[in-house]
Amino acid sequence: MGAARRTPSAPRDIAIVGAGPIGLEAALYAAALGHRPMVYERLEAGANIRRWGFLELFSPWALNTSPLGLAALEKQGLETPPGDACPGGEEYCDRYLGPVAASLGDRIRTGREVLAISRAGLLKTEAIGSPERANRRFQLLVADRRGEMKTAQSDVVIDASGVYRNHGNLGDGGIPAPGEEALREKITYHIPDLLGADRPLYEGRTTLLVGAGYSAATVLESFTKLMETEPRTRLVWARRDSRREPIELYENDPLPQRDRLAREANRFACDTPEGCEALSGFVTSSLERVDERVAVRLNGASETRTVEVDRIISMTGYRPDTGFHRELQVHLCYATEGPMKLAAALLGGGSGGDCLERAELAGDTLLNPEPGYYIAGRRSDFLLQAGIEQVRDIFRLIETDESLDLYEETESP
Numbered sequence: 001m002g003a004a005r006r007t008p009s010a011p012r013d014i015a016i017v018g019a020g021p022i023g024l025e026a027a028l029y030a031a032a033l034g035h036r037p038m039v040y041e042r043l044e045a046g047a048n049i050r051r052w053g054f055l056e057l058f059s060p061w062a063l064n065t066s067p068l069g070l071a072a073l074e075k076q077g078l079e080t081p082p083g084d085a086c087p088g089g090e091e092y093c094d095r096y097l098g099p100v101a102a103s104l105g106d107r108i109r110t111g112r113e114v115l116a117i118s119r120a121g122l123l124k125t126e127a128i129g130s131p132e133r134a135n136r137r138f139q140l141l142v143a144d145r146r147g148e149m150k151t152a153q154s155d156v157v158i159d160a161s162g163v164y165r166n167h168g169n170l171g172d173g174g175i176p177a178p179g180e181e182a183l184r185e186k187i188t189y190h191i192p193d194l195l196g197a198d199r200p201l202y203e204g205r206t207t208l209l210v211g212a213g214y215s216a217a218t219v220l221e222s223f224t225k226l227m228e229t230e231p232r233t234r235l236v237w238a239r240r241d242s243r244r245e246p247i248e249l250y251e252n253d254p255l256p257q258r259d260r261l262a263r264e265a266n267r268f269a270c271d272t273p274e275g276c277e278a279l280s281g282f283v284t285s286s287l288e289r290v291d292e293r294v295a296v297r298l299n300g301a302s303e304t305r306t307v308e309v310d311r312i313i314s315m316t317g318y319r320p321d322t323g324f325h326r327e328l329q330v331h332l333c334y335a336t337e338g339p340m341k342l343a344a345a346l347l348g349g350g351s352g353g354d355c356l357e358r359a360e361l362a363g364d365t366l367l368n369p370e371p372g373y374y375i376a377g378r379r380s381d382f383l384l385q386a387g388i389e390q391v392r393d394i395f396r397l398i399e400t401d402e403s404l405d406l407y408e409e410t411e412s413p
């Protein structure tokens, strides 16, 4: 039993940005093929998932792990998690991502942030779209925790930096609303632990929740529980859309926890609990401090409302960090900031589809004009499974072998 080992076409230095589940998976895949991966992680392995580690994933273990990862666990004498159960975020990090990171030994460097990447000896504007660029190595500028900087070289870069670091804004069309920057300490842009550490900030107080995706639905679920134990807790839920039921359901959703979250949120919208308000068709136009509270102006099609709240939870999405590859010829979609070819394929396929189905898209959609630079994961609406499959597809491109599939070759424990 265990991971298959292959001889690669030519062993290469592969730099991987980020030790989230997808970066770690890329490192496992590279190592199993006999390449020399090096993962640079600004915090610790699984850092972005630990931020919401108090929540349960809505996808089961089987969809959040890979045969290579499970083989790494087995090699350390660790138990294989039950495929059909959904892990907690912390549990996923402790039982899976941590041991996977440990299996990589000195191939992972934590506390190292990739600040910039170039092609040694070539400017962005030189050898445009030319394979000649592949003759030069990548050069990475990496900072450690003390801010000390070093350069590192690689033949290939896999960008698995995720999106959870860069949040969206409250204002109309995605820009910050006037007053938003000044009142940052009153706003949270990441899902708070409402039933745990962050409870004192929200219990018995009034909160404005903005957004209508799965993150907002998750917040609503926790708020409902909080209100049961402390009935003076109030919530105003404001969203841009005017749909009666804001969260789209997937027909026969194979992920029952996701389905439940969406249905509960839609119920909240239609049958709002006493003491709460659900405002549809409103955008945030400004924020102003009123003593210890915040007065938020919300513009609707036919009326303007001002709500006075203690705190705001902004669930307005997350964006990739495109700054560190600015000196490369990376072609990003002008709408999604994802890799252009992949974005075009998704849009062409009517991207309203279920993220579970998107794993089907592959092949050269992951190529971009900068040879050897690949972007994996990095969409907030992708499930882990889609990212894991992208890793397989990226190595098909690296190895120029369309049939390469280590997941098939690896015996699952």
Ligand SMILES: Cc1cc2nc3c(=O)[nH]c(=O)nc-3n(C[C@H](O)[C@H](O)[C@H](O)COP(=O)(O)OP(=O)(O)OC[C@H]3O[C@@H](n4cnc5c(N)ncnc54)[C@H](O)[C@@H]3O)c2cc1C
Pocket (backbone or CB within 6 Å): 017, 018, 019, 020, 021, 022, 023, 040, 041, 042, 043, 044, 045, 046, 047, 048, 049, 052, 055, 056, 057, 058, 059, 064, 112, 113, 114, 115, 160, 161, 162, 163, 164, 165, 191, 215, 218, 321, 324, 376, 377, 378, 380, 382, 383, 384, 385, 387
């Ligand atoms: C609340 C919530 C619930 C979710 N539930 C599920 C679920 O149930 N099932 C599911 O499949 N998906 C779920 N997702 C989505 C899932 O978390 C993501 O798809 C997944 O984390 C993507 O993994 P990643 O490795 O691409 O990115 P991340 O997990 O975001 O990891 C990126 C890593 O890169 C590091 N990094 C960033 N920039 C740099 C840099 N410049 N230099 C060095 N390191 C850097 C970060 O510190 C981080 O560790 C959920 C997401 C959220 C927010």
